[in-house]
Amino acid sequence: MHDAIIQVEHLTHIYKTPPLEKKALDDVSLEIKRGDCVALIGFNGSGKSTLVQHFNGLLRPTLGSLRVDGVDVGDPHVDLRALRQRVGMLFQFPESQLFAPTVYADVAFGPQRMKLGRHEIRARVKGALRSVGLPPEEYGHRSPFALSGGQRRRVALAGVLAMSPRILILDEPTVGLDGEGRAEFYSYLQKVRSEHGVTIILVSHDMSEVASMAGWLYVLHHGRIVMQGEPRHVFARGEQLREWDLAVPPLHDLLTHLRRQGIALPVEISTVDEAFDFLQAHRQKSSFQVVCPEAEADQPRR
Numbered sequence: 001m002h003d004a005i006i007q008v009e010h011l012t013h014i015y016k017t018p019p020l021e022k023k024a025l026d027d028v029s030l031e032i033k034r035g036d037c038v039a040l041i042g043f044n045g046s047g048k049s050t051l052v053q054h055f056n057g058l059l060r061p062t063l064g065s066l067r068v069d070g071v072d073v074g075d076p077h078v079d080l081r082a083l084r085q086r087v088g089m090l091f092q093f094p095e096s097q098l099f100a101p102t103v104y105a106d107v108a109f110g111p112q113r114m115k116l117g118r119h120e121i122r123a124r125v126k127g128a129l130r131s132v133g134l135p136p137e138e139y140g141h142r143s144p145f146a147l148s149g150g151q152r153r154r155v156a157l158a159g160v161l162a163m164s165p166r167i168l169i170l171d172e173p174t175v176g177l178d179g180e181g182r183a184e185f186y187s188y189l190q191k192v193r194s195e196h197g198v199t200i201i202l203v204s205h206d207m208s209e210v211a212s213m214a215g216w217l218y219v220l221h222h223g224r225i226v227m228q229g230e231p232r233h234v235f236a237r238g239e240q241l242r243e244w245d246l247a248v249p250p251l252h253d254l255l256t257h258l259r260r261q262g263i264a265l266p267v268e269i270s271t272v273d274e275a276f277d278f279l280q281a282h283r284q285k286s287s288f289q290v291v292c293p294e295a296e297a298d299q300p301r302r
């Protein structure tokens, strides 16, 4: 496909740590289009990290092939340094890698290593900090260690963005953040995506979390892609997902239950609002009623 930024064909990866061998990926094929946001979902040890480490050449295929942004990652003669600058990776707990005395210095570290000019570095650092909601005038001079957990993580994201990656890989990006920190992180990630047009790959155990961002999910199990599709279609197969130890978002469990009760909810429904609108529109035809507790609570008691 001409606009694929990542093409993986029959990729197998075997870790050879004598005397043991571990097949971590088994005949994986996929294509990710430029500008898309996809998620790799799977239980512990299913091969997610092994797969994404091929995307910037940290690992090379044992068998099969992959091309990333036009580069043949499997070719041992290819120098992958340029590719690594185009593929930004944010590992779990990235804030633990922050080290500089100020937010500005931390974000500037990557562009400085790229040997860019002073003006370019300044423009990139300021732009990256603005993208993650930390205006440089306010946060640039502060110590990253004096910020909240969520803000520190956004500093780490700005550090990757300042390298102007074409592909951004985020491994469990919100693990350890509270609900508010998670929501904030994803809203800035959404902003980054629209502003920078970057291709995003999310790695997670938590399907409900990535569903709001990702347009396509790949489910990994024992190193194989066992299911893929739009989140709403994947979630509709809850029983199968549970067999692979994956939790289905609670809304989708409820929708499945209602369908079993004979309410013909279309598979396109994937948010609470969509479910509510559908039930409202159909209540005339059906024997059930939609009760809105807030509206009820507003009524004076008789």
Ligand SMILES: Nc1ncnc2c1ncn2[C@@H]1O[C@H](COP(=O)(O)OP(=O)(O)OP(=O)(O)O)[C@@H](O)[C@H]1O
Residues within 6 Å of the ligand: 015, 016, 017, 022, 023, 024, 042, 043, 044, 045, 046, 047, 048, 049, 050, 051
């Ligand atoms: N360096 C290594 N040497 C040997 N085996 C490894 C190595 N790294 C990972 N593995 C094994 O390969 C398999 C896939 O691991 P991987 O880390 O890719 O899974 P994962 O889905 O990312 O897991 P998690 O969600 O726990 O991070 C696991 O069985 C793991 O134990």
